[in-house]
Amino acid sequence: MTEENNLREELRVFEEHRATWLPSHRGDFVAIVGTKVIGFYPDFTSGFKAGLSAAGLGRNFLLKQVWAEDPVYSIFLLVCP
Numbered sequence: 001m002t003e004e005n006n007l008r009e010e011l012r013v014f015e016e017h018r019a020t021w022l023p024s025h026r027g028d029f030v031a032i033v034g035t036k037v038i039g040f041y042p043d044f045t046s047g048f049k050a051g052l053s054a055a056g057l058g059r060n061f062l063l064k065q066v067w068a069e070d071p072v073y074s075i076f077l078l079v080c081p
Contacts (some may be wrong), residue, residue: 009034010062015032018066026064040066 012031017037021030026067029047031038031054038054038061041047055061 007062008058010060013037014062014064018068022068023068027065027067029063029065032064033059 013035014030019038025040025081028040028042029044030040031047031051033051034054036054038050039047041050044063051061051063
């Protein structure tokens with residue numbers, strides 16, 4: 001699998017189901033391996049552990065928080081002389 005294709009399938013599954021997941025899983029983390037939804041988790045750590053357990057070492061999995069729109073984070077670096 002090329003870098004370009006990493007998580008393509010998992011991201012497609014996420015986007016196809018995002019709207020249906022929002023009412024009952026808003027803010028939860030969903031773990032996806034290939035086309036299989038492993039589950040929904042209230043925090044990153046429990047979702048990460050479940051994804052790693054399902055995927056095993058050396059295989060990619062997606063852990064993504066369910067929101068209507070993906071948040072954008074801005075990081076400002078202040079450099080003082």
